[in-house]
Amino acid sequence: MITAAVQEREHYLNASYGIKSWLLTKDHKRIGLLYLATITLFFFLGGAFATLIRIELLTPQGGLVSSETYNKLFTMHGVAMVFFFLIPSIPASLGNFFLPMMIGARDLAFPRINLLSWYLLVIGGLFSLFAMLAGGVDTGWTFYTPYSTTYSNTWVIATALGIFVAGFSSILTGLNFIVTVHTMRAPGMTWFRLPLFVWANYATALIQVLGTPVLAVTIVLLFCERVFHIGIFDPVLGGDPVLFQHLFWFYSHPAVYIMVLPAMGVVSELISTFSRKPIFGYRIVACSSLAIAVLGFLVWGHHLFVSTQSVYAGMVFSFLSYFVAIPSAIKVFNWTATLYKGSISYATPMLYAFGFIGLFTIGGLTGLFVACLGIDVHVTDTYFVVAHFHYIMVGGTIMAYMGGLHYWWPKMTGRMYPEAWAKLSALVIFLGFNLTFFPQFILGYLGMPRRYHVYPEEFQILHVLSTAGASVLAVGYAIPMMYFIWSLRYGKLAPANPWGATGLEWQTASPPPAHNFEETPVVTHEAYDYSTVIGEVIEVG
Amino acid sequence: MASQAHVETLALREQFDTEAQQKDASTLGMWIFLITEIMFFGGMFLAYTVYRGAFPMVFAVASSSLALILGAVNTVVLLCSSFTMVLAVRAAQLGQQRAIILFLILTLLLGGVFLGVKAYEWKDKFEEHHIPGPTFHLEGVATDQQGHAQLFFSLYFAMTGLHALHMVIGVGILTFLIFQTRKGRYTADYMTPVDVAGLYWHFVDIIWIFLFPLLYLIDRHMK
Ligand code: HEM
Ligand SMILES: [Cu+2]
Numbered sequence: 001m002i003t004a005a006v007q008e009r010e011h012y013l014n015a016s017y018g019i020k021s022w023l024l025t026k027d028h029k030r031i032g033l034l035y036l037a038t039i040t041l042f043f044f045l046g047g048a049f050a051t052l053i054r055i056e057l058l059t060p061q062g063g064l065v066s067s068e069t070y071n072k073l074f075t076m077h078g079v080a081m082v083f084f085f086l087i088p089s090i091p092a093s094l095g096n097f098f099l100p101m102m103i104g105a106r107d108l109a110f111p112r113i114n115l116l117s118w119y120l121l122v123i124g125g126l127f128s129l130f131a132m133l134a135g136g137v138d139t140g141w142t143f144y145t146p147y148s149t150t151y152s153n154t155w156v157i158a159t160a161l162g163i164f165v166a167g168f169s170s171i172l173t174g175l176n177f178i179v180t181v182h183t184m185r186a187p188g189m190t191w192f193r194l195p196l197f198v199w200a201n202y203a204t205a206l207i208q209v210l211g212t213p214v215l216a217v218t219i220v221l222l223f224c225e226r227v228f229h230i231g232i233f234d235p236v237l238g239g240d241p242v243l244f245q246h247l248f249w250f251y252s253h254p255a256v257y258i259m260v261l262p263a264m265g266v267v268s269e270l271i272s273t274f275s276r277k278p279i280f281g282y283r284i285v286a287c288s289s290l291a292i293a294v295l296g297f298l299v300w301g302h303h304l305f306v307s308t309q310s311v312y313a314g315m316v317f318s319f320l321s322y323f324v325a326i327p328s329a330i331k332v333f334n335w336t337a338t339l340y341k342g343s344i345s346y347a348t349p350m351l352y353a354f355g356f357i358g359l360f361t362i363g364g365l366t367g368l369f370v371a372c373l374g375i376d377v378h379v380t381d382t383y384f385v386v387a388h389f390h391y392i393m394v395g396g397t398i399m400a401y402m403g404g405l406h407y408w409w410p411k412m413t414g415r416m417y418p419e420a421w422a423k424l425s426a427l428v429i430f431l432g433f434n435l436t437f438f439p440q441f442i443l444g445y446l447g448m449p450r451r452y453h454v455y456p457e458e459f460q461i462l463h464v465l466s467t468a469g470a471s472v473l474a475v476g477y478a479i480p481m482m483y484f485i486w487s488l489r490y491g492k493l494a495p496a497n498p499w500g501a502t503g504l505e506w507q508t509a510s511p512p513p514a515h516n517f518e519e520t521p522v523v524t525h526e527a528y529d530y531s532t533v534i535g536e537v538i539e540v541g
Numbered sequence: 542m543a544s545q546a547h548v549e550t551l552a553l554r555e556q557f558d559t560e561a562q563q564k565d566a567s568t569l570g571m572w573i574f575l576i577t578e579i580m581f582f583g584g585m586f587l588a589y590t591v592y593r594g595a596f597p598m599v600f601a602v603a604s605s606s607l608a609l610i611l612g613a614v615n616t617v618v619l620l621c622s623s624f625t626m627v628l629a630v631r632a633a634q635l636g637q638q639r640a641i642i643l644f645l646i647l648t649l650l651l652g653g654v655f656l657g658v659k660a661y662e663w664k665d666k667f668e669e670h671h672i673p674g675p676t677f678h679l680e681g682v683a684t685d686q687q688g689h690a691q692l693f694f695s696l697y698f699a700m701t702g703l704h705a706l707h708m709v710i711g712v713g714i715l716t717f718l719i720f721q722t723r724k725g726r727y728t729a730d731y732m733t734p735v736d737v738a739g740l741y742w743h744f745v746d747i748i749w750i751f752l753f754p755l756l757y758l759i760d761r762h763m764k
Contacts, residue, residue, distance in 0.1 A: 183562055218584055237691055
């Protein structure tokens with residue numbers, strides 16, 4: 001058991017005190033926590049907008065807010081959630097904290113750049129926040145031209161600049177991760193001994209580094225167009241508004257993989273740990289992350305099936321979109337194969353992992369529906385698409401993020417969360433999620449367009465179900481928020497390796513010392529080799 | 542190998558175990574940064590390609606209104622600056638402090654000349670009404686195609702402007718390096734900053750090598 005003496009041991013949290021020791025820290029663990037706090041704020045901000053949207057959609061008349069305000073609500077919901085929560089979410093918080101530890105390093109390769117990237121996210125966030133408070137923006141998170149360049153009278157520039165700055169935060173995180181994985185691995189940590197979470201973040205980093213600059217230049221052109229009317233996207237001068245869509249989706253389709261790849265990495269860790277088996281087909285799962293990163297760059301045209309793109313281009317993009325589903329499917333099959341004859345425990349993180357697999361599968365399969373030219377012409381711009389991507393981004397990514405938070409919470413804070421409450425809220429989140437978004441598939445299939453707040457009365461019952469689900473979901477997210485904070489003080493003290501997991505991060509104390517390891521670990525085994533686990537396993541209800 | 546961080550120096554930050562590891566990391570970091578730069582400029586090259594493909598004749602006419610001589614001179618100036626940058630890196634490898642400073646200053650001056658010529662060219666464009674906007678007018682292009690000509694100039698300003706911005710940042714970096722060298726920060730064993738700054742400078746140079754023919758030399762033979 002943990003004695004008082006151990007409790008007073010020096011670790012990264014008590015190594016220094018005061019606000020400055022946090023705001024000027026170069027410790028990747030502390031920066032991870034700064035990110036965690038920042039994205040949590042944006043998550044609840046985006047959630048507030050979502051709440052207003054769902055309340056508005058309770059009734060078909062659209063009486064609560066004006067159409068203009070409604071446009072702003074869904075835009076600001078999308079901007080906050082995509083650019084300031086989902087994109088940074090897992091890599092910048094959990095990745096920052098654990099990637100160096102998992103490869104046995106003392107820190108990332110460039111700690112000061114790491115801190116800089118957090119500041120960039122905050123500055124970008126403040127820009128966008130300012131735009132929201134000053135009156136909002138109403139173009140949709142996609143900023144399609146010519147509306148965004150010519151017609152919208154809202155705070156397009158400030159919001160876009162915020163996203164531009166936050167983009168550099170993402171680029172720098174990616175750059176840091178790539179260099180770190182290449183140059184900072186502990187002795188014996190070969191590429192094919194890396195935990196799959198590291199592989200997933202590495203593949204994500206490739207996308208961040210290759211894709212985000214294209215978003216940046218797109219925003220620069222948007223800025224020039226809106227401010228100087230240079231004509232790039234303006235048909236009057238011979239420009240083409242659809243060029244914007246190509247540039248935007250060249251980033252934003254790969255960006256959906258920035259959001260989901262790290263989640264897949266988390267799930268690989270969880271599935272292995274809680275079935276006490278190495279991931280089935282480890283190498284294929286590792287390489288499928290890279291395959292997703294590469295193929296993800298070749299399918300952006302599936303967002304332009306009805307945007308004057310030629311039919312032949314559409315067919316090619318449709319075909320390639322089917323292709324990109326293969327590596328995702330490989331992962332799902334290999335996770336299920338890992339479970340087979342595993343010694344499975346149903347701890348909270350594992351519940352989230354199960355949730356991820358089920359919901360991601362639905363999201364991915366409906367992705368194939370909408371990637372099919374004929375079906376997409378019917379369901380594009382309807383709630384079907386909204387349901388598709390929420391199944392992946394909320395049902396997939398946020399599930400995995402919650403799973404990862406619970407899994408690594410003991411390591412980050414040195415405290416256990418309350419297992420019973422955690423299980424309950426995992427269940428509430430799962431039910432609430434499905435009640436919110438499953439009706440939206442039906443709504444979309446029946447023809448309810450997205451981004452409208454006035455709708456025919458026959459759709460009301462499904463909208464009411466969805467709003468009811470959203471309320472359940474909100475409760476589901478509020479409970480962990482409370483018990484996580486509670487646990488910081490009252491949670492049971494966590495041992496070094498509460499789950500009997502194999503990663504290097506578990507071979508040091510909880511919370512870890514400032515330099516992660518007392519001695520640089522030397523790796524002599526493959527990843528997920530459970531014959532090597534030492535350390536106590538505590539019973540979890 | 543002890544994990545306890547050693548005493549931190551410039552040549553060996555605490556997260557690294559060896560100087561070689563730190564140098565590898567810095568160099569790889571700069572290369573990846575340059576890849577992001579390629580993607581960044583790539584968006585503009587794409588727009589250029591699309592519109593040049595759409596309006597080839599107008600682009601040719603607009604291109605031939607640019608000051609070819611000035612562009613060519615600037616190309617030579619930049620190539621020379623890359624050469625002096627290489628010499629600065631070489632001097633750093635050999636640990637010759639004074640030579641580093643000399644060559645960095647030369648590079649800085651050549652960069653300054655480039656920016657000066659560029660500014661002069663832009664000023665000319667202003668006087669000739671080649672700035673995109675309500676007063677835009679280009680001789681030799683039909684009225685209904687003035688818009689397309691304006692697109693060329695929008696791209697011209699966006700691309701050379703972005704390039705010039707990178708030059709300005711480069712000048713800032715060189716100045717910083719000169720001061721650091723004077724403080725004796727770089728030795729034959731530790732000169733990574735000079736090395737990676739060199740990579741950056743050459744990259745900015747190469748961008749211009751692409752911009753020059755694409756903007757100045759379209760269909761020169763047609764005339
Ligand atoms: C399994 C592979 C996937 C395929 C084949 C796929 C396919 C598609 C297609 C064709 C569309 C366009 C539908 C339309 O606008 O009519 C779409 C929309 C979308 N997908 Fe996916 N998808 C996949 C995975 C994902 C993932 C992993 C994410 C996020 C993490 C995601 C997020 C989105 C988003 C955000 C949109 C809507 C964008 C908008 O118009 O606002 N998709 N998907
Ligand atoms: Cu897509």
